[in-house]
Each structure stands twice: as structure tokens, then as C-alpha cells.
Amino acid sequence: MTAVLIARNTYREATRDRVLGGMTLAGIVFLLVVQALTPLALGEGRKLTVDLGLSAISVLGLLVVLLVGTSLVAKEIERRTIFSLLARPIARPMYLIGKWAGLAGAVWTIAVVLAVAQWVLLAVRGQGGGGASLLQATYLAGLELSVITALAVMFSALSTPVLSALYTLGCYCVGQWCYDLRAFAAEFPPALRGMAEILANLAPNLPLFNMRGLASDGLTTSGVHLAMATGYAALYCGCVLALAAAAFESRDFK
Amino acid sequence: MQSSIARLPKRPFSGHASSDGDRLDRSLAVCTRGLTKLYRNPWTLKVSRGVEDLSLDVLRGEVMGFLGPNGAGKTTTLKMLVGLHKPTRGRAWLLGKPIEDPASREKLGFLPEQPYFYDYLSGPEYLELAGQLSGLGAHEARQRGRRWLGRVGLGAHPTLRLRKYSKGMLQRLGIAAALIHDPELLILDEPMSGLDPFGRRDVRELILEQRERGTTVLFSSHILPDVEILCDRVAIVLEGSLHRIATVGQLVQDSPQRIEIRCSGVPDLQAPASFAGGLARLTRPHETVFVLEEEQRLHEVLGWLLSTGADIRAVTPQRVTLEELFMATAEGATPKAEPERRSA
Numbered sequence: 001m002t003a004v005l006i007a008r009n010t011y012r013e014a015t016r017d018r019v020l021g022g023m024t025l026a027g028i029v030f031l032l033v034v035q036a037l038t039p040l041a042l043g044e045g046r047k048l049t050v051d052l053g054l055s056a057i058s059v060l061g062l063l064v065v066l067l068v069g070t071s072l073v074a075k076e077i078e079r080r081t082i083f084s085l086l087a088r089p090i091a092r093p094m095y096l097i098g099k100w101a102g103l104a105g106a107v108w109t110i111a112v113v114l115a116v117a118q119w120v121l122l123a124v125r126g127q128g129g130g131g132a133s134l135l136q137a138t139y140l141a142g143l144e145l146s147v148i149t150a151l152a153v154m155f156s157a158l159s160t161p162v163l164s165a166l167y168t169l170g171c172y173c174v175g176q177w178c179y180d181l182r183a184f185a186a187e188f189p190p191a192l193r194g195m196a197e198i199l200a201n202l203a204p205n206l207p208l209f210n211m212r213g214l215a216s217d218g219l220t221t222s223g224v225h226l227a228m229a230t231g232y233a234a235l236y237c238g239c240v241l242a243l244a245a246a247a248f249e250s251r252d253f254k
Numbered sequence: 255m256q257s258s259i260a261r262l263p264k265r266p267f268s269g270h271a272s273s274d275g276d277r278l279d280r281s282l283a284v285c286t287r288g289l290t291k292l293y294r295n296p297w298t299l300k301v302s303r304g305v306e307d308l309s310l311d312v313l314r315g316e317v318m319g320f321l322g323p324n325g326a327g328k329t330t331t332l333k334m335l336v337g338l339h340k341p342t343r344g345r346a347w348l349l350g351k352p353i354e355d356p357a358s359r360e361k362l363g364f365l366p367e368q369p370y371f372y373d374y375l376s377g378p379e380y381l382e383l384a385g386q387l388s389g390l391g392a393h394e395a396r397q398r399g400r401r402w403l404g405r406v407g408l409g410a411h412p413t414l415r416l417r418k419y420s421k422g423m424l425q426r427l428g429i430a431a432a433l434i435h436d437p438e439l440l441i442l443d444e445p446m447s448g449l450d451p452f453g454r455r456d457v458r459e460l461i462l463e464q465r466e467r468g469t470t471v472l473f474s475s476h477i478l479p480d481v482e483i484l485c486d487r488v489a490i491v492l493e494g495s496l497h498r499i500a501t502v503g504q505l506v507q508d509s510p511q512r513i514e515i516r517c518s519g520v521p522d523l524q525a526p527a528s529f530a531g532g533l534a535r536l537t538r539p540h541e542t543v544f545v546l547e548e549e550q551r552l553h554e555v556l557g558w559l560l561s562t563g564a565d566i567r568a569v570t571p572q573r574v575t576l577e578e579l580f581m582a583t584a585e586g587a588t589p590k591a592e593p594e595r596r597s598a
Contacts, residue, residue: 005386009372016374080370084431087336087364088387089356252339 002090003098010072010102019067020106023060027114030056031121038125046127051216053118054137060114061107061145062172069103069152070168071161077253086253093245100153100241107145111138130218136226137215143233144209148172150237151204154244157251174199175206204236280350283439283470284312284335288344291330304330306494307344312472314438317465319481320474321580322491328474329367331491332443335472336364349439360389363432367443367474369424373417377403377427380416381434388435395434402430407456421448429460440464442473446480458484478580490580505579512572513546515555517564526558541567 014020034052038045073096076082085095115138119131151171155164174181178200185196208229211221291304305327312318322328333339335346337353351358371380378399385395403409406426419427425448432440445461446454454477461471461484475481481488482502489499498505518541525533525544533555536543542564546555552569559566 002387005383009383013372013374080366080368081372083338083366084364084369084371084384084428085387086338087359087362087366088384089359089389090387091356250340253333 002088003094003101006085006090006095006098007101007105010099011105012102014064014068014103014106015109017068019064020110023064024110024113027056027060027110028117031114031117035121035125045125046122046130046218047216049118049122049127050130050134050137051212053114054141054212054215057111057114057138057141058144061110061141062148064107064110065103065145065148065152066165066168068106069149070156070164072099072103072153073156073248074159074161074164080253082253092248093241096153096157096241096244096248100150100237103153104146104149107149108142111142111145130215133211133215133218133220136220137211139226140209140211140221140229143229144206147175147204147206147209147233147236147240150240150244154240157244157248171203172206174203178203178205179207205232208232281314282311282347283314283316283349284310284346284472286310286331286335286344286346289331289334289341289346290343291327291334291339292342303327303494304339305334305491308491308494308496310489310496310499312470314470315465315468316486317461317471317484318473319485319488320472320491321478321481321488322474326491327494328491329443330494332364332441332472332474336362336441361435361438363435363437363440365425365428365432365440365442365445367447368421369428371416371424371427371431373415375416376413377408377416377419378412380427381430384431385434388437390435398434399430402434403427406430406460422450422453425449426453426456429457433460433464438469440469440471440473442471444475445473446475446477454480511549513549513552514568514570514572515544515546515559515566516541516568516570517544517559517566518542520559520562520564523562523564529555545572 031049031053034049038048041048073082076085082095086092115134119134148168148171152164152168155167158164159167181196181200181203185193185200188196211225214221287309289308289310290306292306293302293304294300295302308327308331310331320328320332330339334341335348335353337356337359341353346353348358349361375383378396381399381402382392382395385398386392390398400409400412403412406429408423408426408430411423416424416427425445429442429445432442440461442461445457449457458480461473464471465484471484473484485502487499487501488505490497520542521537523535523542525535529551532547532551534545534547536545544555544559546552549571556566556569
């Protein structure tokens with residue numbers, strides 16, 4: 001219950017922040033600009049809209065996580081607003097879960113709003129088919145952003161906003177290229193190879209959530225893929241938040 | 255005269271005679287046993303002491319003042335009690351529950367020093383959130399929030415965002431948030447700081463009202479006249495250790511009594527050497543004042559004054575104020591005679 005209250009308040013904080021509104025507006029403007037460019041795409045206008053639209057969801061969502069999420073807990077500690085919360089009957093892990101859920105809710109909102117805007121634009125142009133693939137791709141993008149949000153909350157609970165943003169961005173980059181990193185690792189000397197493999201295994205497997213290529217062709221993915229991605233995201237977020245809670249539990253607030 | 259404060263135990267002090275060892279007395283509102291907080295610098299590994307071996311009992315329904323100079327460990331102690339700092343050693347219980355258990359804070363109201371709140375919320379929104387987090391239902395929290403906002407004098411600004419609140423308004427809101435769920439225990443860290451005289455009066459009245467309700471109040475303050483008015487007992491913390499705990503009356507009673515003798519008609523009269531510093535002379539317009547440090551020599555001094563033909567207008571016992579006692583404790587010295595003191 002307390003986690004829900006904190007999540008609701010965090011969601012309210014994020015939605016009253018200009019960053020979220022600004023990013024959503026930027027996404028919609030971007031989609032409109034893409035529409036203006038579709039005549040140059042030689043009949044691939046739908047593909048361009050979906051591909052760039054889904055990319056916009058990921059990039060703008062990531063920006064929100066970096067700008068809001070990485071200071072989410074650190075700002076509360078710095079401004080001492082956390083004192084009035086944790087002096088109430090709230091377990092610290094519940095506080096972190098609430099913070100994560102609230103911000104994840106906010107980035108899901110961006111994802112859904114931009115996906116709906118995309119679908120409306122396609123429908124206006126008579127290319128509204130393939131809604132299922134757009135829905136699936138948006139769902140996976142939301143899961144990806146939830147995983148990144150969990151990392152941001154963990155770093156924010158343990159570090160300064162700037163360092164948290166750098167760590168989160170680093171994890172995002174390593175996660176996006178984790179398959180390449182594994183492939184490169186095979187070329188490294190044994191000692192470095194082990195380290196690179198560990199890094200690739202610890203980083204979130206973000207390509208799992210990427211179905212932009214399929215969606216831009218109007219194709220759907222399998223239920224197994226969706227279930228695996230959901231399970232992986234839940235497990236990864238759970239592990240990250242558990243680690244964050246363990247470290248946060250012994251933290252003193254000055 | 256040797257002050258009773260100068261004879262204080264140098265080692266940490268237990269505030270309740272019935273408590274010993276790690277035994278918990280469930281009739282206590284706050285109970286700490288050997289509570290210690292040490293800070294280690296992660297780079298130099300140097301350890302500094304926040305609080306050491308603090309054993310303190312606060313009875314249910316009492317108002318206890320927590321006094322000490324800056325850096326004595328008051329805020330550290332309060333933060334450990336409310337779960338914001340983890341003790342290095344020792345244990346503590348709030349209303350019979352160990353502080354490690356979040357349930358110990360169900361009936362707790364806490365006001366931090368210089369409180370800050372979510373500046374994107376309005377006063378009613380914040381109080382509703384605070385109430386719900388302390389276990390109230392949404393409807394009840396909303397109703398109580400509105401009531402408390404009016405009670406602390408902020409009812410005229412229901413839609414104002416907290417970023418536009420003044421320091422005093424935030425302090426009042428913090429008090430409302432601490433009280434919204436009718437706590438059994440109130441822990442207030444410098445509740446009067448940042449408030450104008452009207453605000454201080456209002457907070458004093460709120461604390462007295464809570465005492466009437468049977469709420470236990472533990473608060474730290476530097477405003478000693480307020481402590482003197484409000485507290486049943488005071489605990490004095492110095493350098494991270496509890497040095498003394500007593501009722502205000504006891505503290506004052508144990509302190510040396512001084513007597514002020516006001517007389518006229520003898521403008522040039524000087525105290526004889528036989529009184530050797532025990533009798534200070536002050537000159538005021540139209541009268542001469544003698545301050546006698548040793549009560550036992552009153553008859554002797556009065557006899558001498560009458561023999562000089564002085565017109566004795568008043569003999570007034572003086573008591574040391576809590577502020578003077580506190581300063582003397584902090585400095586490890588007997589309170590010095592001041593020219594002006596409050597009458598007993």
C-alpha cells in the first residue's frame with residue numbers, strides 16, 4: 001500500500017515536471033516532421049513513420065529517465081524531503097519500489113501517448129493496419145524503459161545525480177550492444193575476455209526488447225518472445241531493486 | 255559553592271532508575287540502551303563520534319526537552335529513533351517496538367529540523383499524502399488535512415504550491431503533518447526554529463494541547479524559555495553523551511540560590527572585605543542592589559546593612575534560569591551571578 005502511495009506521488013511529480021510534457025510534445029512534433037518527409041521515402045512512408053516513431057519512444061523515454069530518474073532519490077536526500085517520508089511506517093525497499101513504479105508509469109505514459117499519436121497519423125494517411133505490431137513494439141519499448149528506470153533508481157539511491165546519469169547511460173549503451181560485446185570478447189585475450197563476458201551478462205539484454213524492424217514491416221512477434229521479454233524484465237528489475245534496497249537499507253540521511 | 259552540575263557523572267547517564275541492561279519496559283514511550291552512532295570517513299578511515307552509549311527513557315505522556323549545544327548529538331539521536339540513521343551499536347524502542355521495525359513509527363509524528371517538502375504539491379495535497387502514509391484512509395486523510403491546515407493558520411492558502419511557502423509556513427505545515435494521524439509520540443527537532451513570536455506561541459500551545467491529550471513529546475530546542483515552560487523533564491546531551499536528566503524544578507532546585515537585596519539611602523556603601531566576593535554590588539538609579547551568592551549569610555548581611563542605616567526595600571530570592579544552568583553545564587562551570595535575573 002505504501003509503495004502504491006509513493007508511486008502515485010512520484011507519478012504526480014513526474015507529470016508536473018516540465019520534462020515529461022516537453023518530451024511528449026517533442027515526440028509529437030518529431031512525428032509530424034517525419035510525416036513531411038514521407039514523400040521522400042519512395043513508398044516506404046509507413047515504415048519510416050513506425051521505425052522513427054518507435055525510436056523516438058525509446059530515445060525520449062531514455063531522456064526522461066536520465067533527466068528525472070537519475071535524480072529521483074538523490075534529490076529527495078539532498079533536499080531532505082525523504083526525512084518526512086521515511087520517518088513514517090514505510091520500509092525502505094517499499095520506498096524504492098514506489099519510486100521505480102511511479103517513474104516507470106510516467107515513461108509508459110509517454111510511450112503510450114506517442115504510440116497512439118503514431119497510429120492516428122498512420123490512420124489519417126490510410127495506413128492504420130498493423131496496429132497489433134505497433135502495440136507489441138510499444139509494449140516491448142515500455143519494458144525496456146522500465147528496466148532502465150530500475151537501474152536509474154538504483155544508481156540514484158546510491159550516488160549523485162550526475163554520476164547516476166553516467167552509470168545509467170553506460171548500462172544502456174552496454175545493454176544495447178551486449179551481443180556485439182560478446183562477439184568481440186571472443187577476440188580478446190583470456191583475462192579480458194572473461195571481464196567482457198561478465199559485463200555483457202550483467203548488462204540488461206536490451207536487444208530482446210527491440211522489434212522495430214518487425215513492426216515497421218507490419219509483422220508481429222511470437223507470444224513466447226513477449227512472455228520471455230516480460231519475464232526477463234520482471235526478473236531484471238526485481239534483482240536491480242533488491243540490490244538497491246540492500247544498499248539503501250544501511251544508508252544514513254544527513 | 256560547588257555546583258551540583260559540576261559534580262555530574264562524567265560517564266553516560268541512564269535516565270530511568272528502573273531500567274537496566276537491555277531490558278525493555280513497555281510502559282515507556284522511548285527507550286534507548288547504549289545507543290551509539292560512530293561515523294567513519296571512507297577515505298581517511300577516521301572515526302568520529304555522533305552519539306555514544308546513550309541510555310534514555312521517556313515516560314508515556316511526558317514532555318521531554320532534549321538540550322545540548324550544536325554538535326552534541328541531539329539530531330543524530332532523534333534521527334536514529336525515527337529510522338533515518340542506523341545505530342552503530344545499542345538498541346532503541348518506540349512505544350514498545352524496536353526502531354528497526356517500521357511499525358514502531360505507526361504512532362509517531364516527526365518534525366525534522368528545517369523541514370522541506372515536495373514543492374510541486376499544495377498544502378492539502380501534502381497533508382493528505384502524509385496522512386495516508388501514516389495509515390489513514392484517503393477520505394479521512396483529506397478531511398484531516400483540511401482541518402489541520404486551518405489549525406496551523408494555513409487554511410487561507412489551500413491551492414498555494416509549497417515552493418511558494420515561507421520558512422515559517424513550511425514549519426507550520428511540518429507540524430500539521432506530524433500531528434495529522436493523532437500520534438501517541440511526537441518527536442520534534444527544533445520545532446520553534448524559523449518561527450516568529452506568534453508562530454512560537456502557536457507551537458507552544460500545540461505542544462501543550464498534545465500533552466493534555468496524553469501524547470508523549472520529545473523535542474530538541476535552543477529556545478530554553480520555551481523548554482522551561484513546556485517540559486516535564488529535560489535531558490542534557492554533551493559531546494554525544496547524556497550528562498543529565500531531571501525535571502526542570504529539580505535542576506533549578508539543585509542550583510545555588512541567590513538573593514537580591516534592594517536598598518536606598520546609602521549610595522556610596524561598599525561591601526566589607528569579610529564577605530569576600532560573596533556579595534556583589536550594583537548601582538541603579540535611586541537604589542543600590544546587593545546580590546548575595548550564599549543564602550546562609552543572609553542574616554549576617556541584613557544585620558550589616560541595618561547597622562549602616564540603609565533603607566531595605568526588598569529582599570528577593572533569585573533562581574537560576576534554565577538557560578544559565580544549561581550554559582554552565584555546557585561550559586563545565588558554576589553559573590555566574592548576572593546583574594539581572596528572573597525573580598523566583
